[in-house]
Amino acid sequence: MNQKSLLAAPFAPFLLVLALLCASLYRADACTAVIISGRLTEDGRPILWKHRDTDSLDNSLRHFSGEKYSFVGLVNSSSAGGEVWAGINTAGFAVVNTASYCLKNDDVPRSEMDREGILMYRALEICSSLEDFETFLDTLSRPMGVEANFGCIDAHGGAAWYETGNTSYHKIDVNACDDGFFVVTNFSVSGEPARWKGVERYQTAYAIFSEMNEGGFLAGIHPLDIIDSLSRSYRHEVLGIDLTRDAEEFLSRTNGLAVDQDFIPRRSTSASVVIRGVRDGEDPSHAVVWAALGYPAVAVTVPVPVSDEPHLPSALSSFPVSDLTSFCGLAAHLKSGFVFPGCVSNAGSYVRLTYVLGGTGWARSTLACCREAERTICAGFEKIYADFVSGVISREEYLRRYDSVSEGFFRIYEQSFEDYIHWKGPLQAR
Numbered sequence: 323m324n325q326k327s328l329l330a331a332p333f334a335p336f337l338l339v340l341a342l343l344c345a346s347l348y349r350a351d352a353c354t355a356v357i358i359s360g361r362l363t364e365d366g367r368p369i370l371w372k373h374r375d376t377d378s379l380d381n382s383l384r385h386f387s388g389e390k391y392s393f394v395g396l397v398n399s400s401s402a403g404g405e406v407w408a409g410i411n412t413a414g415f416a417v418v419n420t421a422s423y424c425l426k427n428d429d430v431p432r433s434e435m436d437r438e439g440i441l442m443y444r445a446l447e448i449c450s451s452l453e454d455f456e457t458f459l460d461t462l463s464r465p466m467g468v469e470a471n472f473g474c475i476d477a478h479g480g481a482a483w484y485e486t487g488n489t490s491y492h493k494i495d496v497n498a499c500d501d502g503f504f505v506v507t508n509f510s511v512s513g514e515p516a517r518w519k520g521v522e523r524y525q526t527a528y529a530i531f532s533e534m535n536e537g538g539f540l541a542g543i544h545p546l547d548i549i550d551s552l553s554r555s556y557r558h559e560v561l562g563i564d565l566t567r568d569a570e571e572f573l574s575r576t577n578g579l580a581v582d583q584d585f586i587p588r589r590s591t592s593a594s595v596v597i598r599g600v601r602d603g604e605d606p607s608h609a610v611v612w613a614a615l616g617y618p619a620v621a622v623t624v625p626v627p628v629s630d631e632p633h634l635p636s637a638l639s640s641f642p643v644s645d646l647t648s649f650c651g652l653a654a655h656l657k658s659g660f661v662f663p664g665c666v667s668n669a670g671s672y673v674r675l676t677y678v679l680g681g682t683g684w685a686r687s688t689l690a691c692c693r694e695a696e697r698t699i700c701a702g703f704e705k706i707y708a709d710f711v712s713g714v715i716s717r718e719e720y721l722r723r724y725d726s727v728s729e730g731f732f733r734i735y736e737q738s739f740e741d742y743i744h745w746k747g748p749l750q751a752r
Contacts, residue, residue, distance in 0.1 A: 362502030366601035372418035385632035388447030405439030413450035414477025414606030424513030437467035452480035479602035485510035522584040545596035545612035553594035553618035569679035578676030616653025637732035685741035695738035
C-alpha cells in the first residue's frame with residue numbers, strides 16, 4: 323500500500339463535508355500511531371508507537387499475569403484491571419489502538435461499544451502472534467463492540483494494522499507497504515472517507531517519518547527519537563508551520579500562545595508509548611517498552627523490560643490516583659502550571675509554548691529538561707541492556723541490575739525539572 327496517495331485523496335470529500343466535521347472538531351480520543359516494519363530498521367526489530375489522547379489523563383504502566391502470558395500495559399490509573407490501551411506480552415506480541423470514526427454502519431447502541439481496551443487486554447493474555455490475534459478476532463462474538471485500528475507486532479516478523487468494526491476487520495500488512503512504515507490516526511482506509519478524522523495529524527506524522535526515512539535516519543531510530551520528534555512536535559503540516567523548529571522566531575514575534583488544534587500533542591494527551599519489539603526468532607525478553615506518562619513536553623520517558631514478574635519503577639504504577647511522587651502526577655502538575663492556561667471563556671483552546679520551547683530567565687525550556695533527564699536514564703539503561711542482549715549477563719542479572727537503577731529514574735526527573743517544581747514567582751497572565 324502507498325500511503326502518499328492518502329495525503330491528497332481525503333481532502334476532496336473532506337472539504338465537501340467541512341460543515342459536518344466542524345461540528346465535532348475536538349475529540350479527546352484522538353490518538354496518533356505508527357508501525358515501523360523490522361524490514362526497515364537496521365536491527366530487524368519492529369517498532370510500535372502510540373501517542374494517546376483521552377479524557378482519562380491519569381495514566382500508569384502496570385504488569386499483569388494473564389491466562390497464558392504476562393504483559394506490561396498502559397492503563398488508566400483508576401483501572402482495577404481488565405483494560406489496556408497499549409501493551410506487550412512475554413511472547414513478544416504487542417498491540418495498540420487508535421479510535422476510528424468511519425467504520426460503524428450499524429445500530430449497535432453506544433452502551434455496547436468502546437470495548438477496545440477489554441479486547442486488547444484479552445489479546446495480550448492469550449495471543450503470541452498475528453495469526454493468534456486474527457483467530458481471536460474471527461472467533462469473538464458479534465457485535466465485537468469496537469470501532470478502531472489495532473496495530474500489532476510479534477516475535478515472528480509480523481507487523482500489521484487491523485481496521486476493525488463490529489462484524490469484520492481489514493488487515494494492512496506493514497511489511498508489504500512501500501514505505502516500510504504505516505501511520506494511523508482516527509480514520510481507516512477501508513472506511514467511509516467523508517467521516518475520516520485526524521487527517522491533519524496524519525499529514526504531519528507521515529511527513530516527519532517520511533523525511534526521517536529519506537534522510538536515512540528512520541532505519542536506526544531510537545524510541546526516544548520518536549517521542550521527541552513527534553509527541554513533542556509543534557509542527558502543523560496543513561498550516562505549513564513548525565513552531566518547534568522555528569521556536570526563536572515564534573517566541574520573538576508572539577506572546578508564546580498558539581491555538582491547540584491539530585498538533586500531535588494536545589491538551590488531551592495522556593501518554594506516549596514506544597514498544598521496540600524483537601526480530602524473527604529473537605528472545606521476546608529483549609523487547610522494551612519506552613513510556614512518557616502525561617503531556618510529553620513535560621514528561622520524561624522511561625524504559626521498562628518485558629518479563630514474567632513485575633519489574634516496574636513504583637512511580638510509574640499509581641493506583642487509583644497519581645500524585646506528585648509519580649511520573650504522571652508530576653507531569654500533570656507541570657502541565658497545569660506552565661503549559662496550559664485556564665479554561666475560562668476560550669482559554670482552553672490555547673497552549674502556552676513559552677516555557678516549552680524557550681524557557682525563561684530562571685529555567686531552561688521544558689524540552690531541554692526532558693532531554694537531559696532522558697539522556698541520563700537512557701545511558702544507565704542501555705549499558706545494562708546491551709550486556710543482556712549480547713549475552714554478557716543473564717536475564718536474571720539484567721532484571722536485577724534494572725531494578726537497582728530504575729527506582730532512581732523518578733529522582734532524575736525531579737532533578738531535571740527542579741527549577742519548575744520549586745518556582746514560587748508569578749507566571750505569565752492566563
